[in-house]
Amino acid sequence: MAKENIYILGIESSCDDTSAAVLCNDNILSNVVANQDVHAEYGGVVPELASRAHQSNIVPVVDRALKQAQITKEQLHAIAFTRGPGLMGSLLVGTSFAKSLAYGLDVPLIDVNHMQGHILAHFIKEDGYKKPPFPFLAMTISGGHTQIVEVKSYFDMEVIGETIDDAVGEAYDKSGKILGLGYPAGPQIDKLAQLGNPKAFKFTKPKVDGLDFSFSGLKTAILYFVQRETKNNPNFVEDNLNDICASIQYTIIGILMDKLKLAVKQTGIKHIAIGGGVSANSGIRAALKNGEHKFGWTTYIPKFEYTTDNAAMIGIVGYLKYLEKDFSDFDIMATARLKI
Numbered sequence: 001m002a003k004e005n006i007y008i009l010g011i012e013s014s015c016d017d018t019s020a021a022v023l024c025n026d027n028i029l030s031n032v033v034a035n036q037d038v039h040a041e042y043g044g045v046v047p048e049l050a051s052r053a054h055q056s057n058i059v060p061v062v063d064r065a066l067k068q069a070q071i072t073k074e075q076l077h078a079i080a081f082t083r084g085p086g087l088m089g090s091l092l093v094g095t096s097f098a099k100s101l102a103y104g105l106d107v108p109l110i111d112v113n114h115m116q117g118h119i120l121a122h123f124i125k126e127d128g129y130k131k132p133p134f135p136f137l138a139m140t141i142s143g144g145h146t147q148i149v150e151v152k153s154y155f156d157m158e159v160i161g162e163t164i165d166d167a168v169g170e171a172y173d174k175s176g177k178i179l180g181l182g183y184p185a186g187p188q189i190d191k192l193a194q195l196g197n198p199k200a201f202k203f204t205k206p207k208v209d210g211l212d213f214s215f216s217g218l219k220t221a222i223l224y225f226v227q228r229e230t231k232n233n234p235n236f237v238e239d240n241l242n243d244i245c246a247s248i249q250y251t252i253i254g255i256l257m258d259k260l261k262l263a264v265k266q267t268g269i270k271h272i273a274i275g276g277g278v279s280a281n282s283g284i285r286a287a288l289k290n291g292e293h294k295f296g297w298t299t300y301i302p303k304f305e306y307t308t309d310n311a312a313m314i315g316i317v318g319y320l321k322y323l324e325k326d327f328s329d330f331d332i333m334a335t336a337r338l339k340i
């Protein structure tokens with residue numbers, strides 16, 4: 001007898017993207033993301049505005065996801081949602097909506113840890129994509145997170161390193177703000193960096209023990225550097241923008257690669273899976289490829305739409321939990337600081 005297809009709706013609303021995805025088993029049928037442009041003029045996510053935008057986006061986004069998947073909500077077997085970590089007001093919108101829909105349809109509710117979503121996004125079925133074998137190391141790098149996780153199985157994971165202050169994406173975005181670039185600055189710095197000399201300017205790397213990261217000092221170093229240099233040459237930033245971006249990028253990649261090499265050394269694990277918006281960075285991708293040749297690593301980078309914040313990654317965790325019958329109680333609360 002053929003196995004029954006399982007349809008899961010995933011909902012993600014932890015930060016500034018409202019997203020809904022429909023899965024049939026581990027296949028993605030739709031993955032709709034509504035970005036919130038409202039934050040650009042503030043140079044970063046404004047939590048109050050994010051909650052309001054989620055509130056107005058959530059129903060149209062879910063409706064579009066169901067239509068694109070060509071199923072009706074009555075066909076859904078479960079509703080998976082991001083419980084945390086994230087912005088409380090944003091999480092509450094997705095959590096409340098997911099509860100109401102699951103209650104109305106009388107189907108199980110499944111809570112998902114957003115960070116597990118980034119990691120298990122590698123298990124979405126994609127033609128030609130090789131899934132990482134257990135155990136592997138997952139490095140999640142985005143505007144909200146910087147973590148290295150040892151992944152022993154789907155639900156046995158240990159955070160072995162994380163940022164003690166800013167996330168790596170914040171380091172990009174805040175540096176970009178100092179340079180007068182728009183938000184988010186990561187993609188722009190990446191583009192300009194490719195035209196510049198990475199060794200033109202030197203920024204010291206933070207000294208943080210073990211596998212933890214720190215990025216707040218880099219932002220301050222760049223601020224003082226720019227203030228000092230513009231005193232001598234008011235056009236310093238414009239005159240040297242490509243070189244400044246290349247030097248910032250070189251420093252950031254150096255910090256990430258040093259920790260990754262140490263993590264491989266400590267764990268003996270050479271399978272490395274990357275997630276989060278910063279994994280789009282051309283320099284980081286090149287450094288990982290270099291690690292394959294130089295250190296015998298195997299690296300795994302999912303399709304870009306599954307690497308930034310999206311509901312497909314929440315849906316895949318929902319599917320894996322559904323198979324385990326790991327369902328949530330309806331009094332479950334959104335949690336801003338949720339550990340893996």
Ligand code: KG4
Nearest residue numbers: 142143144169184186190277278281308309
């Ligand atoms: O995963 P994401 O879409 O959202 C969260 O922050 O959770 O990541 C967004 C972050 C921003 O900080 C953005 O500047 C950064 O990813 N980013 C990049 C690149 N593309 C996006 N940073 C460096 N290089 C890129 N190519």
Ligand code: ZN
Nearest residue numbers: 118142144309
């Ligand atoms: Zn994220």
